[in-house]
Amino acid sequence: MAKPRPETKAVRIQTDKTAQKEHSTPLFLTSSFTYDSAEDMAAAFAAESPEVNIYTRFSNPSVDEFIDKITALEGAEDGVATGTGMAAVFATFMTFLSKGDHIISASAVFGSTHTILTKYLPKWGIDYSYFDMDKPGDIASLIRPETKMLYVETPSNPGLNIIDIRYVADLCKENNILFVVDNCFATPAVQQPISFGADLVLHSATKFIDGQGRVLGGVIVGRKELIHPLYLFIRNTGPSMSPFNAWVLSKSLETLFIRMEKHAENAAAIALRLQDHAKISSVRYPFLPSHPQYAIAKSQMSNGGGIVTFELKGGIESGRAFLNALQMISMTNNLGDSRTIASHPASTTHSKLTDAERRAVGITPGLIRISAGLEHIEDILGDILQALDKC
Numbered sequence: 583m584a585k586p587r588p589e590t591k592a593v594r595i596q597t598d599k600t601a602q603k604e605h606s607t608p609l610f611l612t613s614s615f616t617y618d619s620a621e622d623m624a625a626a627f628a629a630e631s632p633e634v635n636i637y638t639r640f641s642n643p644s645v646d647e648f649i650d651k652i653t654a655l656e657g658a659e660d661g662v663a664t665g666t667g668m669a670a671v672f673a674t675f676m677t678f679l680s681k682g683d684h685i686i687s688a689s690a691v692f693g694s695t696h697t698i699l700t701k702y703l704p705k706w707g708i709d710y711s712y713f714d715m716d717k718p719g720d721i722a723s724l725i726r727p728e729t730k731m732l733y734v735e736t737p738s739n740p741g742l743n744i745i746d747i748r749y750v751a752d753l754c755k756e757n758n759i760l761f762v763v764d765n766c767f768a769t770p771a772v773q774q775p776i777s778f779g780a781d782l783v784l785h786s787a788t789k790f791i792d793g794q795g796r797v798l799g800g801v802i803v804g805r806k807e808l809i810h811p812l813y814l815f816i817r818n819t820g821p822s823m824s825p826f827n828a829w830v831l832s833k834s835l836e837t838l839f840i841r842m843e844k845h846a847e848n849a850a851a852i853a854l855r856l857q858d859h860a861k862i863s864s865v866r867y868p869f870l871p872s873h874p875q876y877a878i879a880k881s882q883m884s885n886g887g888g889i890v891t892f893e894l895k896g897g898i899e900s901g902r903a904f905l906n907a908l909q910m911i912s913m914t915n916n917l918g919d920s921r922t923i924a925s926h927p928a929s930t931t932h933s934k935l936t937d938a939e940r941r942a943v944g945i946t947p948g949l950i951r952i953s954a955g956l957e958h959i960e961d962i963l964g965d966i967l968q969a970l971d972k973c
């Protein structure tokens with residue numbers, strides 16, 4: 583058979599079958615594994631490798647299946663899974679940064695990532711610099727001899743800023759800097775940052791990878807020599823993925839490609855329908871020609887993804903009124919679910935920040951983020967339009 587395509591790998595990669603020859607991979611809900619002899623046990627511990635199952639904090643067949651699938655889809659050599667997306671971000675920082683090091687990050691990053699960069703890393707003597715994703719030309723001037731890592735989300739949450747992955751990767755290679763991409767918004771069904779030169783790609787698997795809002799998870803993939811120290815950090819410090827969550831996530835990956843196509847189709851339809859609406863000043867979607875990085879999005883993403891944002895002319899009060907007027911769409915802070923979700927960061931997740939701080943991370947007073955679900959597009963649009971009438 584010819585080399586399977588990514589869509590096929592997402593469905594077919596499986597851990598070895600047990601003696602039962604089950605079709606669907608069973609859930610390996612066990613904390614530890616047994617040995618045939620003291621010698622085997624000694625060898626397993628000496629190896630310090632996920633190849634031999636010892637204890638589920640170190641490795642587990644359900645977790646391995648999930649890692650194998652994501653690794654294949656991202657075109658990486660190896661991977662490691664974590665209990666949440668934030669554990670993946672934190673493990674990556676802790677494994678590769680030491681006292682005295684410097685990290686450059688896009689300022690438009692997930693809220694908790696911003697907290698780690700600004701509140702925790704400085705406590706351990708690790709300095710950070712932010713750059714504006716609309717000005718990638720500024721990055722070069724921030725590089726110092728002690729710069730060890732460059733971190734971006736593309737598209738960013740919630741601003742949907744996009745950066746040219748290849749441009750940043752080349753800059754990082756020239757300066758011996760580890761380039762890490764949070765690929766949560768695109769998923770490997772839409773964008774594979776490693777193919778453009780990223781060193782490590784990480785995910786909150788909680789979002790589109792689960793796709794149905796059930797479990798939390800995180801994963802990091804890259805070259806073997808980078809994954810091994812991450813594996814040892816996670817194995818020793820404990821933010822490992824639960825086998826149950828891995829089993830759920832691995833099943834979810836079987837439908838990732840068809841789900842992402844539908845999420846993107848619905849998100850694009852919302853963007854098109856709202857771009858001339860009287861109550862909206864602007865709509866942002868990666869595949870809308872008005873997006874400032876439209877050409878870059880087209881060159882590195884296979885579709886525009888499932889998230890669309892718009893700015894209400896009426897600001898913070900209109901944002902609150904819009905959420906309160908929704909009849910079907912869920913008001914929750916998750917995203918990447920089969921159910922359409924609306925959020926208004928300025929009055930909810932980012933309400934503690936000042937207006938200036940919010941603007942620095944791309945959050946304006948009337949910004950509404952829609953995670954387009956899998957419902958019929960006319961039902962989604964109908965709810966959005968009737969809520970707009972009331973705000």
Ligand SMILES: *Cc1c(COP(=O)(O)O)cnc(C)c1O
Pocket residue numbers: 666667668669692735739764766767785786787788789798799800
């Ligand atoms: C949600 C999210 C995270 C954090 O993931 P958790 O699974 O909630 O810990 C990190 N990055 C991005 C872009 C996210 O949307």
